[in-house]
Amino acid sequence: MRTLLRWWCTLTGAVILTAPVLRVQGQGMRTLAIDERLATASGLSLGDSVRLAPMASAPSGQWARIGAITRRSADPSEIARSEYRVRLHLDQLQSLTGVGDRIGRFAVRTQLSAGASPDATAVGPDSVSAAINAMAFGFRAYPAAEVAIETSATFRVVNRFHRAIGIITIVASAIFLLCITLLKVDERRREVGALRLLGLSRATVVRSVMLEASLIALLGSALGAGFGAAASAIVNWYYQGVYATPLKFALVTPEIVAIAVTLSLLLGIVSGYLAAQRLVRTAPLELVGR
Amino acid sequence: MNMTPPVLSARDLRRAYLVAGAPVEAVRGLTLDVHPGEWVAVVGPSGCGKSTLLNLLGAIDRPTSGQLLIRGRDVAAMDDKEATRFRLTGIGFVFQRFYLMPTLSAAENVELPMAEAKMPRVEREARAKELLTYVGLGARTDHRPFQLSGGEQQRVAVARALANRPALLLADEPTGELDARTGEEMIALFDRLNRDGTTIVTVTHDEELAQAARRVIHMRDGVIVDDQVRRPLESPTGAT
Amino acid sequence: MITRLALASLTRRRGRTALTIAGVAVATAMLLDMVMLGSGMRESFRGFIEQQGFQLRLTPRGTMPFDSEATVGGAQALVARIAEDPDVVAVAPVLGAKLFTPRADSVVPAFLLGIDPAVQGDYVLAEGRDIAASDEMVVNGAWLAATGVRLGDTIRVASGYDAQLRRFSGERSVRVVGRGRFLMLAGGETVAALPIATVQGMGGEDLRDRLSVVLVATRPGAEVEVVGRRIEASDARVSALSTEAALRFVDERLSYFRQLAFILASVSLITGFLLVTTLVTVSVNERIGEIAVMRAIGVARERIVFQVMLEGLVLSGIGAVLGLGLGIVTAKWLNGILSAFPGLPAAFDFFLFEPSAAVRSLGLIILCGIGAGLWPAWRATTLSIAQTLREEAVA
Structure with a gap:
């Protein structure tokens, strides 16, 4: 059920932003980056403070300051999605959602990006992902090209x-x-x-x-x-x-x-x-x- | 002098066209009476206005001025609908090039005007057969035009023209596309038609056809220059 | 006789007539497909939603059904309170979780639905029997294929799995009693359903007395949106989503296909119209002499227009009927292509055949065909008979 619903619904993501117009110039507050469409839609601008909560009904949350406004890239997989993307510092998201020291995925840059001329000593993404998968334990590596096809x-x-x-x-x-x-x-x-x-x-x-x-x-x-x-x-x-x-x-x-x-x-x-x-x-x- | 009222009466008939912006009169003040049972041949050099006259008499063209009565009806005053109906029931037209519907059989070509006049199917089929037999094509009713010779096609065209028992049969160079022998056959057919009571006006270059007519009208520059009755009317023996 | 003439003129040039009919058939097929595409997705989705028989979906406030792992606590009390609403006739709580099934050399992950077997709207039983006890499970075909388990088997499953430590949590044994067709699921996705209390128990503290979605069926004639707003007002933790609102989302997401369908349908219609117009115009021009003769022997103008329009009608009519068949075949083909769309239920139809829509589009094509003959026919009958005959004689 979730796939279809996810496919057509507006994703709000795991984090809810509330009290968006509260403009507090908090010092030492963590920063976050928001999508420019969200900035336009909710009237947020650089320097505004927002309260972050894992759920709308959550009684408390954490405050963060908008440190950057991002524009989404020309990525086909993003096109049909109308939800807004917000980027937080990893540790803040971890503490906010209470998942502990966990991550969803991470990216690895290899010496040789796909398509470059092979070098005897250089290591390409395919061989690295193959090597990781060979010894993998609970996760899987995908070369970027494969992900692009999938998305x-x-x-x-x-x-x-x-x-x-x-x-x-x-x-x-x-x-x-x-x-x-x-x-x-x-x-x-x-x-x-x-x-x-x-x-x-x-x-x-x-x-x-x-x-x-x-x-x-x-x-x-x-x-x-x-x-x-x-x-x-x-x-x-x-x-x-x-x-x-x-x-x-x-x-x-x-x-x-x-x-x-x-x-x-x-x-x-x-x-x-x-x-x-x-x-x-x-x-x-x-x-x-x- | 014929005392019966004329089937066709034209008074000071004129028809002008615009040619390269300038008006040119093809028919210039023509006056003519045609009585029932007459066979009139209109002759004259090319461009003298013969065909224009025939088009006016057949209500497929309108005079610029003058009066034209056919069976007492003012043709010039008719609107398109009335003129169409009049052509269907009052006039029979035979063209130089036959102009049969290529997709219909001989009998269907003859039936077409009757069908348009809403004649019941059985009745019109019988009449088409009768008319085709009359013109000598009783055995070829199911043939398509391309299966018939020129003379045969023109006979079908004559049968078609007679379908709705018109008051007047108009023929534009009916022998123009036929060879000498077939032309003679066509003239004989017209003669028979006329003897049987059909009033005919033909426009022709064909000397033999003109000779066969009862009355010959010579035209030049849009006017009648000569009008001769060669054979007086006899009492009709019957009508088709 | 005029009908006979119209049909005869079509058979006079058979190749040309056949090509035009083929062209009209393709244009009709395209038009029909695009009409089917334009309304199909929406209606197909409506079918899915309405098949479940619930008009409202309640979700944790600010989320959409199952788009996050958000849940609402106090499930029993919430369900009881909603059921008290006079306009509500059925309440089906659903809890979404994960299910891990250990096999010999792998662990098969699946989406787990905690449902109330008495009032569920998530699946239709296809084989076996429905859940009757707390340890009975209904699964889909993909799950059976992935695990190799058969109906009637009793197996160990878990609601949590730590891949790094290869450790299961929330383990228990269940009996697979039925295979269901899960309505809103993509083709290859694995899914299983257990009673909601069982799923809550497997999830431990995290899922105790919690739910993800509540499906609500309202009394016939009740204002669904009003009921939704009433429930939202009574509990700040939930959002209500009506079928109509869900369809609006679908409309928004599938606007590309609707717009494409509209453009292509218009192009098809114009193409069909142009094709018939071209053919009828040329055919009338060829017969301009014949038409003049018919006028000269007294055939009325409107009868000739009727004849030409009849030709257009026959061309577009036969083309449209052939196009109907062709359209259904091509719609199947195109549907096969689009069914690979990621994340859509396997049974989702992009192209939905609706007789009324088909009749409308066929009617439109036929109307175009008739209209195509109107101008050339009228023009031919208003030409001067005498002049046309003279020109024909010269030609």
């Missing part, structure tokens, strides 16, 4: 979903393009029939129809790329606002444009060929309506 599961699913929508769109545009090409060809049956009677070869007819279909496809995909770029700018602007994140949601990269243009050009050529075949298989006299 971006949502986005991988969304990505697959987008791909599927893309496939449907390609099918739809293929049908559309073939239909338009057929219509354009049908429109000029008499014209082509007359040209064929005058001695124009089948190959020339096929070439010209294919050229025309390709041009339509090229022009369409150029317009589509422009439209896509504009749409992605709007999408980014909108969702960056909605989720308060610098993360980019839609990207129109040269590779994507190249794929789209190639694909539509291919569709154009194929549909042009199919439409032209229909035309050249019909006798010229029939084309001119005799």
Whole structure:
């Protein structure tokens, strides 16, 4: 049950901030860092003092001063979460929650970060985590890359979903393009029939129809790329606002444009060929309506 | 002199078009009476206004000025709905290029105007068969236009034009697309129709067709320059 | 006869008609999928929540159900007090904890629910029988698979486990009596349910007389939000969350899919409309002479418009019906992709088929198809008959 609920609910976290507007310039008070969205939402600013309690109903708590305001990073796993993050000194959180000298996880920096060129003496994250896990006792080490894959599961699913929508769109545009090409060809049956009677070869007819279909496809995909770029700018602007994140949601990269243009050009050529075949298989006299 | 009231009566009929911004009169003050049972052939050089006149008589075009009465009804004063209804029931049109519906059979083409006039199916099927037999195509009722020769297609077009028993049959170059022999057959059909009581106005370049008509009107520059009755009316033997 | 003409003109160019119908079918499928996506998640979630039959969830103030390990003390008294509310018909206390099951070479962790078997709303029994005694446990399929335990087995379990010292706490022996389908659980998650008193006992002092969530069923016709506010006012330690409020959260979280669905549905509709318009326009232009002849022989303008619109109707109608089938198939496919969404119950549907919504979207496509013919048909019938015939003769 908790997974689903956790998935959609607003997490308040293990710590409750209360009396937020009490501005006490306490000396020697511990500091904490809060999310800038929390600062905006609750009107907190640097130097304000807040009371920390593990539960809303807890009668007492500890005071801390806001020493920093943080902005969350462009992390896909953070996007869909609307809860606010507050960072405390480890020992204060431990004493506040009464868990004693315990931690949830810790990070280890190795000599060699993933992707750097291997060195005979250097140790990479994979070998370190493997070594830790081999002698592990009650915990497990994960290389950062593995964690990133795990945390971006949502986005991988969304990505697959987008791909599927893309496939449907390609099918739809293929049908559309073939239909338009057929219509354009049908429109000029008499014209082509007359040209064929005058001695124009089948190959020339096929070439010209294919050229025309390709041009339509090229022009369409150029317009589509422009439209896509504009749409992605709007999408980014909108969702960056909605989720308060610098993360980019839609990207129109040269590779994507190249794929789209190639694909539509291919569709154009194929549909042009199919439409032209229909035309050249019909006798010229029939084309001119005799 | 024919004493029966005219089926068609035109007085000072004019029709002007705008060509490149300047008005050009195709029909200029034409006056004409056609009596029941007549067969009038309108002849003249290209651009003399023959086809414009036929379009005006058929209520598919409107005069710029003048009066046009067909069976006593003022065609110029009709709105689109009335004119459409009038074309359906009062006029039969035969075009130079037949203009049959390519997707319908010969019988269905003939039935189309009757169906539009809400004639019951059984009745219209019987009449289509009867009309196609009359024009000599009784055995080809189920053929599609592309399965028929030019002459046969034009016969179907004539049968279609007669479907709703019109007061007036208008034909625009009915032999224009036919070879000499088929043209002669078409002229014979028109002659038979006329003898059976159909009032016909044809526009034509075809000398033989004009010779076969009872009355020949020569047009030039939008006016009638000559109007001759070649054969007087006989008493009709029956109507189709 | 006009109907016959409309159908005949569609069969005249079969390839073109087939392609247009295929295009409309794809557009319809997409539209239908997006309509299903737009409302499906919300309704699916509502189904989950309402299947349990409880309209209110009470949680420790400031938290959401099971988002933290926060609990509320004085559970018995709290439940008794809520039950006194005249609008409340059932109260189901739930305590969330951890369950560790030692196996030969590993320890299987699971989420443990302490429930009242008489009034629980967390699972539906799928196999075996329900809890009847304090040491009886209902588990899910994933737990059975992970532990290798079978229904009827009696095993040792614990509510605490120190991995470093490999030491269990809150141990006791339980009998696995049933397999349940836990409504709000992700596909692979392991879960078990024991009577709440048993879980409280296993947790020792930490969990004595405590609960995590209280599910409340209200009397039919009662104002759920009002009951929630009344309970919140009577006990400062709890927050009340109504089904509607939960759905608002879902709406907020899934806004991306709804917006995407809206955009894609609009695009599909426009695509379908453009496709039919293009085809009908070209087909009308090809037959402009035929239309002029029909007008000349006395066929009324509205009859010709009717004929052209009928063509649009047939194209979009057949396309829409085919699209309905295609849409259901593609929705299944897309649902399969999205079902891998992390943290969602396996039975959660992103795409929910609602006949009324399907009829609406099919109707929209068909309306578009009919509308697509309107302009070209009207234009064709208002052209001058004489001029059109002359131009046709020249062509």
